[in-house]
Amino acid sequence: MALIIGDECINCDVCEPECPNGAISQGEEIYVINPAQCTECVGHHDKPQCIEVCPVDCISLDPAHAEDKESLYRKFILLSTD
Numbered sequence: 001m002a003l004i005i006g007d008e009c010i011n012c013d014v015c016e017p018e019c020p021n022g023a024i025s026q027g028e029e030i031y032v033i034n035p036a037q038c039t040e041c042v043g044h045h046d047k048p049q050c051i052e053v054c055p056v057d058c059i060s061l062d063p064a065h066a067e068d069k070e071s072l073y074r075k076f077i078l079l080s081t082d
Helices: 049-053 069-081
Strands: 003-005 024-026 031-033 059-061
Touching: 003 031, 003 049
Parallel strands: none
Antiparallel strands: 003 059, 024 031
């Protein structure tokens, strides 16, 4: 699954630079994650780095964008070749 940032986000700016795919950006009110670019850090790290650094634990799996590890890895490969 791609990840999603919840309303608890405090706009602390720590997640955006940690994303190896550039999937995180400032939205209108809180940070947002582009599901087309989110690989949950598959191909880069063992764990999603945004979740690791979030001080308020507001990042979770996005049920609207269900993906397994194989799908996430294929997305990583596609993003790496662009």
